[in-house]
Amino acid sequence: MKKRNTISNTTNALGKMKIFSICVALIFCSNISAQSIDKGAERSKPNIIFILADDLGYGDVGFNGQDKIKTPVLDKMATEGIVFNRHYAGSAVCGPSRASLMTGMHTGNSSVRENPKWTKSGQPVDLSLNDVTVAEELKRADYNTGIIGKWGLSENLNEGAPNLQGFDYFYGFNKHKSAHHYYPETIWENDKLITIEGNVTQDKIGTYSQDLFTDKALAFLDNQTSEKPFFLYLAYTIPHFELTIPEDQKAQYSNLNWPLRKMKMAHYRHDENGHVTYASMVSRLDKDVGRILNKLIEMGVDDNTLVVFTSDNGHEYDNLKDEFFDSNGIYRGKKRDLYEGGLRMPFVARWPNKIKPGSATNHVSAFWDFLPTACDIAGVKPTAKINGMSYLPALTNAENIQKNHDYLYWEFNEKRGPMQALLKDDWKLVHFVNKHYELYNLKNDPSELNEISSQHPDILKQLKAVLQIARTEHPEFPLIKKELKK
Known part of the structure; x- marks a missing residue:
């Protein structure tokens, strides 16, 4: 029997298996009724964009009190939309957190509960064909789906691949380690590993990955038509280590006489000045969110698009013994902690005419709530048993009908x-x-x-x-x- 060890070797066979599994599930799940979608109603379904930062702390954004790093776009989103004050990541590190986001399961039940090497066997565990992702659920409502950026749930390059998990289009990193660098020499586009001409990872030469991701996201939006709604999962890698950004993007922080936190190069090819680089990366992230929002206005779909912004887990950069940015706000801990600083996330959402401008909620929500929320928006019910519950009522200021969790759990x-x-x-x-x-x-x-x-x-x-x-x-x-x- 031929060993399946690459995406290209498995796409057809696994895709057929997954389609068969989904069909069987739909036939036998008595609580799921057949969906009859009118074409006119289809066009009016809301678009969904979920933008995920990597290792951005609760306190790294202006709307949560940051006063050194400038985030004007996200702060404006907060004035035009809603801030969730008690939104929680799926985990204190990225892999299981992203799995929770995609599957609606917390780490006590998810198929991915730790980062790749932290398993009993030492071998990575990915999403499987048995997992039902938010992209697959939205495909049932006839959404076009795309993931751009850090996927990190296909270390084995087989059935965890995004194109086998409900995404029509993928551009980015399947594996975690590849996402550690901002000048990658290769990157995945769907099931093909392509070369980025001119990039030298070790020397930080070539095209910055943030540029690649934003350009591909804008191209994805350009390719959308009014015939179908779309779901874009834009998983940026900023401001995860390594800390680096083109020199010309450091101007607003370079002459502020901040104390030098000197970074050393090793696996991560850090720029030397940590404070300036970190702040510049976060502001660059903010600027690119603005490009996405402007594109929606240009397309004329702004009013019919929910845009969510959050982070995958607590910050890693700020030194808890000598805090400079107060990246965790008033909260204790950071990445890899189960205290609030490792789990409580910045969260802002914008949806004109659906979300009351300048609003905030203390509703307790978590990453595993995104799948049922997306299903709620799309008018379908989740096909698999999940831990999450929709936060659509809280989003749209209908908290009188918002259901609450009995508890949230992490391991x-x-x-x-x-x-x-x-x-x-x-x-x-x-x-x-x-x-x-x-x-x-x-x-x-x-x-x-x-x-x-x-x-x-x-x-x-x-x-x-x-x-x-x-x-x-x-x-x-x-x-x-x-x-x-x-």
């Missing part, structure tokens, strides 16, 4: 892991497995500074019981201490 097993976290109402439980529990009341102590488990044994007992039922077992992701296998 994480890198370095200091295994860890679990549970959020129920105002109570937050952080469990260092086989070590200790920490209990916080976020209403009274949003910064998680006062551990109060001894003062509330009844609450501790209740939340510990929920932990026992919040997850299912997975052979590659047991909650036992793991060492990174190289």
Whole structure:
């Protein structure tokens, strides 16, 4: 039997298998009714653009209090749309967070619960043909679908590939390590690995990947017609390490006499001046969001397009012992923490005439809510069992009919892991497995500074019981201490 080890070797066979699986699921799922879509109604379905930053902290944007880094486009989005004050990532690192976003499952039930090498076997786990993604759900409503940027859910280059997960078009990185660099020498376009002429990764020469992604996103939008709605998942890599940006884009921060945080080159080909580079990268991200919004106006589809902006997990750059940007705001922790700084995300959404300008909500939502929200917008029901629930009512200022989660759950097993976290109402439980529990009341102590488990044994007992039922077992992701296998 021929070994399947590349996207091009598997696309046809796996695609047929997936189509068959979906057909069988639709036939036998008694709770899913047949969809009859009128062509006129089809054209009026809202477009959806989901823009994801990489390692951007809650406090890195102006609408959440940032005063050093300029984010005028995102701040204007906040005045024209809605800010979610309590929106949570799927995980404290990117791979499982993105899997949660795509499948509507939290890390206690998802097929991808850690980054590639943090598995029991040391082999990466990707999305499988059994997973049903938001793109596949939207295809049922006849959406054109595209993913541009960092996918990171097809390390094995087979059935996790975006074109086998509901996306009509893909341009970007299948693997995590490739996404670590901003001058890639190769990149995937659908199932072909193409060469980027003139790029030298080690020397940071050639075309900056942010330019590639934004240009491809604008081209994707140019290719849309009024016949079908579209879904674009624009997964930028800024401001993930490595910290680098063309020199001419540092002008607004270069002469501010900020203290030098000197960065060293190794695997990440950092520019030397960390503070200036980081701020410049975030502002560049902001500027490109503006290009996308302007394109929608130019196309005449602005009023019928929901644009969401958020980040995949907490920041990595700012030094918690000597904070300069206060990237986590008032919250404790950063990337790889299950405290609020690792999980609570900046979130802003804009949808003219649907979202009340300048509004905000404290509705508790998470990445696994995006799939049912997109389905709600498109007028279809999720085909698979999921953990998420639609936040469309909160988006559109109809919180009187918004359903709320009983709890949110996370698990994480890198370095200091295994860890679990549970959020129920105002109570937050952080469990260092086989070590200790920490209990916080976020209403009274949003910064998680006062551990109060001894003062509330009844609450501790209740939340510990929920932990026992919040997850299912997975052979590659047991909650036992793991060492990174190289």
